[in-house]
Amino acid sequence: xxxxxxxxxxxxxxxxxxxxxxxxxxxxxxxxxxxxxxxxxxxxxxxxxxxxxxxxxxxxxxxxxxxxxxxxxxxxxxxxxxxxxxxxxxxxxxxxxxxxxxxxxxxxxxxxxxxxxxxxxxxxxxxxxxxxxxxxxxxxxxxxxxxxxxxxxxxxxxxxxxxxxxxxxxxxxxxxxxxxxxxxxxxxxxxxxxxxxxxxxxxxxxxxxxxxxxxxxxxxxxxxxxxxxxxxxxxxxxxxxxxxxxxxxxxxxxxxxxxxxxxxxxxxxxxxxxxxxxxxxxxxxxxxxxxxxxxxxxxxxxxxxxxxxxxxxxxxxxxxxxxxxxxxxxxxxxxxxxxxxxxxxxxxxxxxxxxxxxxxxxxxxxxxxxxxx
Ligand code: SF4
Numbered sequence: 001x002x003x004x005x006x007x008x009x010x011x012x013x014x015x016x017x018x019x020x021x022x023x024x025x026x027x028x029x030x031x032x033x034x035x036x037x038x039x040x041x042x043x044x045x046x047x048x049x050x051x052x053x054x055x056x057x058x059x060x061x062x063x064x065x066x067x068x069x070x071x072x073x074x075x076x077x078x079x080x081x082x083x084x085x086x087x088x089x090x091x092x093x094x095x096x097x098x099x100x101x102x103x104x105x106x107x108x109x110x111x112x113x114x115x116x117x118x119x120x121x122x123x124x125x126x127x128x129x130x131x132x133x134x135x136x137x138x139x140x141x142x143x144x145x146x147x148x149x150x151x152x153x154x155x156x157x158x159x160x161x162x163x164x165x166x167x168x169x170x171x172x173x174x175x176x177x178x179x180x181x182x183x184x185x186x187x188x189x190x191x192x193x194x195x196x197x198x199x200x201x202x203x204x205x206x207x208x209x210x211x212x213x214x215x216x217x218x219x220x221x222x223x224x225x226x227x228x229x230x231x232x233x234x235x236x237x238x239x240x241x242x243x244x245x246x247x248x249x250x251x252x253x254x255x256x257x258x259x260x261x262x263x264x265x266x267x268x269x270x271x272x273x274x275x276x277x278x279x280x281x282x283x284x285x286x287x288x289x290x291x292x293x294x295x296x297x298x299x300x301x302x303x304x305x306x307x308x309x310x311x312x313x314x315x316x317x318x319x320x321x322x323x324x325x326x327x328x329x330x331x332x333x334x335x336x337x338x339x340x341x342x343x344x345x346x347x348x349x350x351x352x353x354x355x356x357x358x359x360x361x362x363x364x365x366x367x368x369x370x371x372x373x
Contacts (some may be wrong), residue, residue, distance in 0.1 A: 020290075021050045023131045030291055032239050038287045039235035044279070051286035051317030058296065058350050059319045062084060063356035067116035067286050068323035071106050073098045073136065077123030078159075081200040083231055084187070087123050097125070100132065104139045109326055110147050111171075117323070118144075120151035121186055130164040134178055141179025143343035148363035154185035154212035158204045168212055172219055182363060183216055183249035185224030185259055191238040191244045199231065206355055210248050215255025222364075223300075225255050229284055230263040230276030238284070242291045249294045257297035257320060260284040261304045278309045282316045282350065289317025297365060307342070307350055314354035320361075 020034050027148035030038075038047055074097040077087035098106075103120075110116040118140060133152070140149055152160070152175070160171045172180075189196065191206035204212070213223050225245050229238060242258075249255050262281055265273045281300075289298050299320040300313035310321055324340040348358040348371055360369040 009259065013297050015043065015160065016042055017043055017046055017050070021046060024050055024054060024290055026295075029293055030176060032142045032236070032243055035242065035287060035291045036236050038290060039238070041282065044283065047286045047290075048282065048316040052287040052315050053216075054289050054293075055298070055314075055317050055319050061127060061356050062319065062359045063314050063351040063354065064297070064320040064359050064361045064365065065344075065351075066164065066323035066361055067110060067113045069100070069106055069109050069116075069118050069326045070306060071101050071103050071118055071120045073120065073122040074125050075123050078126050079200070079202050081189075081203060082198055082237060083228065083263055083265075085264065097128075100135055100139060103136055104143060107140050107144055115148075115360065115366075115368035116146075117148040117150055117327075117363045120149070121153055121156065121184055123154065124159040128163075131164075132246070134174060137175055137180050138178035143306065149174070149179050150182045150184055150363060151180055153184055153186040153218075154209045155204055155275050157183075157212050161338045168215055169219070172216055172221060172352040175176060176219065176221060180221065182256070183213070183221055185225035185226040185255075185257070188226050188241070188245075189228045190233045190237050191241045192233070194232075195233050196236055206244065210244060214248060214252060216249045217252035220257055224257045224259055225295075226261050227284075227288070228261045228263055230280065231265075231273060232271055237290065237342055238287070242288060246292055249292070253294075253366065255295055256302070256363075257299045258288050258292050258295045259299040259301050259322075260288055261301060278306070278312070281305045281309050282313055285318045286312045286316045300345075307346075311350040311354045314351065314356050321351065323347075 017037060020030060020037065023030060039049060075086050075088050076095050076097060077088050079087065107118045110118060137149055137151060140147060157168055157171055163166050188209055189200060191209065193206060196203065196206060216223055227241050229237065262276050265271045266277055285298060285300060297320050298318045299322055300310035300318035301322045301323050302310035324341055324344065351358040355369055357369050358371040
């Protein structure tokens with residue numbers, strides 16, 4: 001990977017980004033240093049316009065969403081990441097566990113909805129047996145054969161491997177055999193050792209996160225990639241994160257979407273930090289659209305960034321709202337004031353306000369329904 005140079009003082013010549021916009025228009029790849037300049041520029045309009053041009057070349061005015069339900073099966077976790085408001089220790093007030101039947105029944109909301117998806121993530125539970133995870137995926141596949149199962153971050157895959165004494169490859173193979181379709185992109189945080197040491201030292205390393213996704217892609221399991229921003233990371237570390245993902249995407253082509261996640265400080269050990277502003281959210285969306293030239297989709301995940309900011313992001317490089325997101329808990333434990341689930345009509349109205357054509361997609365981004373009246 002090209003190392004990001006130490007930031008230089010921004011002068012007038014560096015502040016403009018016309019040369020970078022020209023490179024993007026010519027289809028040339030941006031360097032780390034150019035990515036860093038995109039974070040520094042005061043010409044935000046040019047940044048948003050350039051990212052929107054890329055978005056339009058790829059997707060026109062289409063804006064995507066999916067019917068989905070989240071199953072956060074337990075918040076009990078052996079880890080203690082500083083940015084996490086979701087995790088609890090066993091027996092701590094607020095800790096919860098879903099038995100298999102409860103976890104399965106939550107997916108029932110998707111019955112008879114073609115192209116729908118269940119998104120399953122949770123804490124690293126110290127005692128749930130390996131069979132719980134296998135039975136959960138198998139049970140959903142048997143009961144709801146048409147629902148796409150996107151389950152378990154790279155961090156959870158590593159946890160299941162430790163729990164069972166199996167390799168990552170064994171775990172992925174066994175999950176795939178009972179119905180796993182794809183993996184979510186969580187646990188990436190910032191793929192930089194300095195940041196991870198400070199925020200989540202016990203979590204898998206940046207290299208390991210990438211290795212799990214590399215392995216999954218090689219086994220035919222596609223995935224997403226997230227970036228948690230707005231805490232202690234520096235702009236050059238955000239760029240390093242994107243370039244590491246871009247390099248892996250060159251190698252495997254297995255990522256479907258990139259999802260910048262705004263850090264919500266409330267109820268975390270970093271509660272003193274201010275939350276990143278909407279303009280910072282839009283800048284991250286735009287920079288990622290320009291840097292990640294081999295990613296098809298940039299997602300404005302509305303439960304994290306807010307519905308109105310997600311709408312505005314449709315003109316700054318994003319093309320995907322995520323979905324109806326019934327029963328999301330992780331962001332809401334951190335104080336997100338967005339609704340828990342949103343109707344299709346509300347999502348479509350926001351997309352139209354952004355000048356977009358709402359398109360309901362499946363998890364592979366194949367179009368299920370186009371609302372182009
Ligand atoms: S971010 Fe994940 S691994 Fe870290 S404490 Fe929270 S639930 Fe556990």
